[in-house]
Amino acid sequence: MSELTQELKAKIITQLNLEDLTVDDLDDHTPLFGDGLGLDSIDALELIVMLDKSYGIKLSDPKEGRKVFETVQTMADFIEANRK
Amino acid sequence: MDTPSYYIQSYCTIRNRSIALNGTAFLKMDADTPLADFLKSAYRQLNIDYPKFHKMDSLCKATFIATELMARHSGPYTSDTALIFSNRSSSYLSDNKHAEGIFDPENRTASPATFVYTLPNIALGEISIRHQLHSENVFFIFDHYLPEFLVPYTQVALDDKQIEHAIGGWAEIGEHTCDLLLYHIGKSGNIPHTVAKLKRIYNEHE
Numbered sequence: 001m002s003e004l005t006q007e008l009k010a011k012i013i014t015q016l017n018l019e020d021l022t023v024d025d026l027d028d029h030t031p032l033f034g035d036g037l038g039l040d041s042i043d044a045l046e047l048i049v050m051l052d053k054s055y056g057i058k059l060s061d062p063k064e065g066r067k068v069f070e071t072v073q074t075m076a077d078f079i080e081a082n083r084k
Numbered sequence: 085m086d087t088p089s090y091y092i093q094s095y096c097t098i099r100n101r102s103i104a105l106n107g108t109a110f111l112k113m114d115a116d117t118p119l120a121d122f123l124k125s126a127y128r129q130l131n132i133d134y135p136k137f138h139k140m141d142s143l144c145k146a147t148f149i150a151t152e153l154m155a156r157h158s159g160p161y162t163s164d165t166a167l168i169f170s171n172r173s174s175s176y177l178s179d180n181k182h183a184e185g186i187f188d189p190e191n192r193t194a195s196p197a198t199f200v201y202t203l204p205n206i207a208l209g210e211i212s213i214r215h216q217l218h219s220e221n222v223f224f225i226f227d228h229y230l231p232e233f234l235v236p237y238t239q240v241a242l243d244d245k246q247i248e249h250a251i252g253g254w255a256e257i258g259e260h261t262c263d264l265l266l267y268h269i270g271k272s273g274n275i276p277h278t279v280a281k282l283k284r285i286y287n288e289h290e
Contacts, residue, residue, distance in 0.1 A: 016197070019124070019138040038135070045196035053193060 004076045012072070015050050016043050028073040036071075044069060051075075055083045089239060090250075091273030092281065093158035096150035097289035098264040104289055105153045119260050123149065134214070141178045141201040143171075143257045144210045150266040151211050151251060158268045160215065161249065167208045167221035168238050168252040169266075174225050175204045177257060207255070220245060229254040229265070231282035238269065238277070254286070265289070 009023045012032075016039065030036045033044070047069055051057045057079065059065050068078045097104050101122050102112040111126050123145045127137050130152055137148060147169070155161060178201035186194050200206065208221040220241065226233070238252050253266035265286045269277045 017138040018135065020135060042139075042196050042200055049193060049195065053191070 004079060005072050008072050008075055008079075011050060011054065012047070015046055026072060028076075029071050031071060032069050032075075039069075047075075051079070055079050057082045088276035088278050090242065090269045090271060090277040092267045092275040092277050092285075093270050093273045094154040095253075095265065095267035095275075095285055096153050097285070098146055098150060098262050099289050102289070103149065103153070105157060107285075107288060110153060119257075119262060123262075136210075139197060140210060141175070141198075141206075142262070143175060143177070143204060143255060144201065144207045146257060146262050146264050147207045147255050147266065148210055148214065150255075150264055151215065154251070154266065154268045155215065158270070161217060161251070161268070163217055164219045164245075164247050164249070165215070165217055165268075166219050166238075166241060166245070166247055166250040167211060167217070168224075168234060168241065168250055169204070169208060169222070170224040170226050170230065170234060170254050171204065171256040172225065172227060173256060173258070174223075175202050175206070177259060178202045211251070220247070229256075229263075229286055231279045231286070235277060235279045235282060 005028050006023060009026045012018065013021050013023065013026070018037070026037075033039050044065060048059050048065065051059060059068065068074060094106055101115055101117050103110040103126055111129055113122050113125060119142060123142060126149045127145070130149065132152065137145060140148060178198055182194065182198045182202050185198065186192060204223040204225075205221070208223060211217065212219070212221070224233070234252055238250050242248070242250055249268070249270045251266060251268050254264065255266065256263045267282070267285070275281060
């Protein structure tokens with residue numbers, strides 16, 4: 001799982017152009033939206049595309065995204081449970 | 085029409101990997117520096133914390149940097165400061181990047197982060213967000229820098245709306261090139277907002 005969280009952090013940083021962050025700066029439990037990393041709605045869409053492209057997981061319910069994208073850890077848990 | 089009723093309070097030029105504010109160099113880098121690296125260096129030199137900058141396309145980054153610099157000289161901008169921009173290629177780079185994604189037969193994907201920049205007006209939105217502007221704005225597409233149009237248009241627009249300030253100019257971005265002149269105008273100052281002056285300023289940055 002740790003390997004997956006590290007991979008996710010690297011993908012998030014690259015995909016979302018978080019230039020000032022490194023993998024080490026990003027804690028597994030830091031909230032991705034709101035007061036945490038401060039991602040916005042476009043970032044959320046990018047994360048949905050990333051799940052589909054990289055892990056073959058399609059998020060069809062927007063409400064589901066709110067929970068899935070809470071932290072790197074919740075994303076990793078979701079991917080582990082749903083990856084194809 | 086060339087009688088000034090407005091004055092240029094500050095201006096910024098970006099060309100050939102150099103940036104000048106009111107004719108004074110702010111940053112100069114080697115001509116072979118990639119445009120993205122050059123713009124990133126300029127952002128770092130501004131010493132601000134605005135992570136959204138890194139998500140912008142080159143058109144937004146260049147106009148963001150220029151307006152940020154001018155604000156340091158003649159800002160803060162009043163919230164009704166109009167934005168009257170122009171260029172030749174609109175948002176072509178982002179349009180093309182988006183098209184490459186959606187027409188890629190191997191991996192057809194639309195990137196939301198790219199798609200949101202497929203209009204030149206987005207640069208105006210980014211500036212408005214940064215400087216809290218709630219103002220008139222327009223982005224013209226011309227074959228070339230055209231102060232003969234911009235000066236009278238700006239004056240009429242400001243007079244008509246009873247607005248005292250505007251940021252205007254030209255911001256043409258290629259894959260490796262940036263040709264930009266933005267200026268902040270108001271009712272007072274020493275540099276007249278005229279076609280002749282804007283031509284001179286545009287050409288002084290070689």
